[in-house]
Amino acid sequence: MKKLFTFVLLIVFAVSVFGCKSTGTAPTTTAANVTYATGFTIENLADGVKKVTDGETQTILLVPSGKKAPAGYESATVINTPVTRVVILSVTFGALMRPLGVLDSLVGSGTVESELYIQELKDRYTSGQIKYVGAGGMGEPDYEAVSALKPDLVILSTGYPGAVDIYNKIKGLGLHAVVCNDFLENDYLARLEWIKFIAAFYNKDGVASTYFDSVKGKIEAINNKILPLSYRPTALWASIFMGSVYVSGKDSYIAKGLETAGAFNAFSNLEGSGSLTVNLEELYARGKDATYFIYASTPPYINSIKEITSASPILADMASIKSGQVYCFQPWYFQIADKPDEIIQDLAFIFHPQLFPGYQLKNFMQLPAE
Numbered sequence: 001m002k003k004l005f006t007f008v009l010l011i012v013f014a015v016s017v018f019g020c021k022s023t024g025t026a027p028t029t030t031a032a033n034v035t036y037a038t039g040f041t042i043e044n045l046a047d048g049v050k051k052v053t054d055g056e057t058q059t060i061l062l063v064p065s066g067k068k069a070p071a072g073y074e075s076a077t078v079i080n081t082p083v084t085r086v087v088i089l090s091v092t093f094g095a096l097m098r099p100l101g102v103l104d105s106l107v108g109s110g111t112v113e114s115e116l117y118i119q120e121l122k123d124r125y126t127s128g129q130i131k132y133v134g135a136g137g138m139g140e141p142d143y144e145a146v147s148a149l150k151p152d153l154v155i156l157s158t159g160y161p162g163a164v165d166i167y168n169k170i171k172g173l174g175l176h177a178v179v180c181n182d183f184l185e186n187d188y189l190a191r192l193e194w195i196k197f198i199a200a201f202y203n204k205d206g207v208a209s210t211y212f213d214s215v216k217g218k219i220e221a222i223n224n225k226i227l228p229l230s231y232r233p234t235a236l237w238a239s240i241f242m243g244s245v246y247v248s249g250k251d252s253y254i255a256k257g258l259e260t261a262g263a264f265n266a267f268s269n270l271e272g273s274g275s276l277t278v279n280l281e282e283l284y285a286r287g288k289d290a291t292y293f294i295y296a297s298t299p300p301y302i303n304s305i306k307e308i309t310s311a312s313p314i315l316a317d318m319a320s321i322k323s324g325q326v327y328c329f330q331p332w333y334f335q336i337a338d339k340p341d342e343i344i345q346d347l348a349f350i351f352h353p354q355l356f357p358g359y360q361l362k363n364f365m366q367l368p369a370e
Contacts, residue, residue, distance in 0.1 A: 032200075033209065036190035039181045040197045045070060050081075050200050055181030056158055056167065062200055079176055082202045083152040087133060089141055089166070093155045093180055094121050095337040096195045099211040100204045108133040108149045110141055110156075117332030140166055147173050153201060159184050186253050186273045188260075188340035189216055195338065211338075218341040219260065222348050225355050226262035233351050235263040236287035236320065239296040240312060245283045246275050246296065257340075261347035266290045284314050292350060293320035295367065298329045306370045326367045333363050 032042035032050075043051040049070060050062040061076040063069050069078050087108035088094055094111075095118060097103055103120050110133055113125040124130040131149060134142035140162070146154060154177045158164050170177040178201075182194035192215060199208030237254050238247045248254035248265070249272025255265045266286045270276060278286075287293065295302055302308070305326050309316040320326055327350060336342065346364045349356045 032196065032205070034193060034196060036187055037182075037185055037193040037197075038190065039184055040194065042196065042200055048203070051076070052197070052200055054197070055179035055184070056164070058179065060178060064203065077176060079153065079201065081200075082204075085150060085152045086201075087146055087149060087151040087154045089133075089154065089156040090180075091116060091118065091121070091335050092157075092182065092337045093198065094118055095335050095339075096180075096182070096192075096198050099195065099338050100199055100202060100207055102202050102204065104129075105202070106130050107151060108146060110134070117335045140169075143169060143173060146170065147175065151175060153178060155180050155198070157181055157183060182337060186251060186256070188253055188257055188344065189219070191253065191337065192340050215339075215341045219344050222341070222344055223260050223262075226260075226348060226352060229262060229352065229355075232262055232264050233291035234266050234289065235292040235294060235347075235351065236266040236283075236290040236318075237294040237296060238267075238283055238287065239302075240280070240283075240308070241297075241301075245278050245280055247278055247283070247286075249273055249276050257344060257347065261344050261351055263292065263347070263351045280312055280314060284318065287315075287320070288318045290318070290320050291323075291325060293318065293326040294347075294364075295326055295328045298331045298333055302328050302367070304370050305367050308367075324366070324369060327364045328367055330363050330365055336363060339363075 032044055034040070034042060039055050041053045045051060047067050048064045049067065051073065052060045052062060054060060059076040061069055061073050061078045062081045063078055065080045084105050085107050086105045088106060089110035091109070091111040094103065094106065094109065098118065098120065103124065106124060107129070108131050109121065112132055113122060116122050116125070121130065131145065133145045154170050154175055156167060156177060156179060158167055158179050159181050167177050167179060180194055180197060182191045185191045193212060195212060196205065196208045199205050235258050237258065238245060247267045247270065249270050250265065250268050251273040255268065258265045295308065305321060305324065309321060315321055342362050346361050349359045349361065350364065
């Protein structure tokens with residue numbers, strides 16, 4: 001049931017701190033370069049101090065070790081940087097930390113080792129550097145295990161049932177919890193830009209900006225190849241789970257990703273920015289003529305086209321089903337938050353293979369007939 005609960009949540013959408021005494025006056029602030037994400041802010045103060053707001057609008061003052069916090073922020077949470085002992089309750093954060101080179105700071109994780117696809121994290125489990133703290137998907141962690149690790153920081157998400165309670169319980173332990181809600185953003189680049197949020201706790205702002213700009217450039221290069229084309233196929237992006245059909249609204253990051261990769265969204269007229277539910281008949285009506293079907297799931301939840309049509313015979317007459325142009329995610333799909341360029345590249349290759357001769361899919365796979 002844990003895996004089923006985690007899967008639904010994925011579809012429906014992935015300190016030891018020293019309170020320094022305040023001295024001096026509050027300095028003038030300058031906003032950091034956050035241009036896509038809407039769920040956090042970073043302001044640069046004097047002496048390397050940063051004022052950050054997280055996904056729960058918590059005000060956090062990041063003070064370099066050896067420096068003092070400025071006056072005027074007495075109600076803010078004060079955290080000394082760089083942090084060196086960190087617990088993450090979602091593997092997504094590990095993916096965003098990977099390009100920053102800070103995975104050695106991890107001492108605890110909420111993802112069980114057998115479900116990890118990030119090799120650097122698996123290696124640290126094996127060596128005992130990272131302890132499993134029992135979150136098990138998006139359930140509650142083992143609070144005693146988290147506290148025993150004496151972390152500088154616990155990073156988690158809110159925005160799903162029960163998450164705010166977890167956040168409050170961790171804070172109730174006297175630990176510093178910060179909220180990274182990258183999965184609530186409605187654009188691939190906005191989701192990636194949360195790397196700048198995490199980087200702030202490590203004084204790795206420059207590394208994060210350079211990496212972000214590099215990925216952005218790669219996505220723009222892919223899109224530039226597609227722009228001259230007059231043909232845009234229609235793609236159906238959906239999944240069916242326990243009788244419910246999940247699709248993405250026209251303002252979702254999925255819809256924007258399909259457009260960037262050179263396809264029309266079969267549900268382009270459906271209002272909404274997140275994951276939405278429709279009935280099976282509407283799925284068929286909207287998707288029957290779509291050239292491609294991106295089935296938004298991973299093995300072992302989906303393994304063949306026959307599994308789709310056996311469970312939902314009405315879909316057997318869809319164009320994508322008949323032609324075999326049905327794709328799903330690779331098992332590690334939800335652990336590549338740092339690689340949206342690879343996702344866009346895969347989709348662009350699926351929709352326009354002639355533009356990318358010799359390319360091999362990395363994070364999607366074509367479903368076999370049976």
